[in-house]
Amino acid sequence: METRERILHESRELLREKGSAGFSMRGLAERVGVTPTALYRHFEDRDALLATLLDEGFSNFSSYLLRALSGKTPLERLRRSGIAYFDFALEHPRDYALMFMTPCADLGLQTVSESAKARMDGTFVFLVDRIKECIAAGVCIAYEPRALALHVWATVHGLASIRLNGQLAELDERAFREHVAFTLDRIEASLAPARAS
Amino acid sequence: METRERILHESRELLREKGSAGFSMRGLAERVGVTPTALYRHFEDRDALLATLLDEGFSNFSSYLLRALSGKTPLERLRRSGIAYFDFALEHPRDYALMFMTPCADLGLQTVSESAKARMDGTFVFLVDRIKECIAAGVCIAYEPRALALHVWATVHGLASIRLNGQLAELDERAFREHVAFTLDRIEASLAPARAS
DNA sequence: GTCTATAGGTGGATAGAC
DNA sequence: GTCTATCCACCTATAGAC
DSSP: OOHHHHHHHHHHHHHHHHTGGGOOHHHHHHHHTSOHHHHHHHSSSHHHHHHHHHHHHHHHHHHHHHHGGGOSSHHHHHHHHHHHHHHHHHHSHHHHIIIIIOOGGGGTOSOOOHHHHHHHHHHHHHHHHHHHHHHHTTSSOOSOHHHHHHHHHHHHHHHHHHHHTTTTTTSOHHHHHHHHHHHHHHHHHHHSOOOOO | OOHHHHHHHHHHHHHHHHTGGGOOHHHHHHHHTSOHHHHHHHSSSHHHHHHHHHHHHHHHHHHHHHHGGGOSSHHHHHHHHHHHHHHHHHHSHHHHIIIIIOOGGGGTOSOOOHHHHHHHHHHHHHHHHHHHHHHHTTSSOOSOHHHHHHHHHHHHHHHHHHHHTTTTTTSOHHHHHHHHHHHHHHHHHHHSOOOOO
């Protein structure tokens, strides 16, 4: 693996282990096995390194979401989006935390890359589109798509954050994924049009 | 106000403004208007100060939740719990972030006070009780109360975190509270027993 | 591209005077 | 209880040799 790749890889590990407060160029250099100076040949400064991490995270996240489009019906595509969301959060917990759970101030970051912001919006638009499809197909209440998308996002993000904060340590991965399925069931129930009575 | 109170007050402000990375004893002392040394007369060290902050936060949070018990029916008590949750999150955003959104590692904390952990569990038990009531009254599907409570908590926590991370800045407080009401509606719909068809 | 050496800064915490 | 003075650890970042 190239040094630049190793730096990014170890950055993720370091962030997970020590948290944002414990992330330092010196500590990183030690893990990578070079002197701190060497890092500055690959990244302009600390902010640039973290920005790259964020950027790659969103890029990767997008590819997870796109998988959901192979679903055959709008409702299935919405559900697969939810599953893709948790796939990403569980397989890349450090990136997820960095992208969605860490205020910039906590990273000591002054500015966030514009492209990261744009990708964040893109993610939300993707979800809004899934909701619009469902409304058009009559499998979801006809409420403002953005409000519904926010509700869905909040629900999956809430569960993912609780998990990644270590507050559900008593559940093994299988049990957690079962709860994810339950959550997605509940989300669908919350969106379902009133049934004929 | 006594110095000790002022220290705690300014700690919250400092955490909100600068994030956990920007929280330092020196910066705090400057805000309070004393020298850093003086802080150590009131708190053994940085960890003890943050632990006190956490502890008071949970204590205050409990008092918010208890208001919900004035509801007349199980469903109303559940809904009022949700409202109380957001009341606390919006009125004490720095405490909320500290209690529910910040991994200990990000604070540079080695250990979390046991009483904070216990209060966290207590909070969850409160919610489980609200759910159990609803199940007993037949207004909620008869599923595992803990799983249902986790779902409800994840949903409100998700929305609160997104809000406090500044990602819904385009909504003013009134608009946000409207969305809260919408979210609570959706939660109730997701818990409702299948209606007779 | 990586090193040694170093500048310049911030942080937690304590000793001892008042 | 609060101050001045201070110690020591750790941080980001750069200059210049190899």
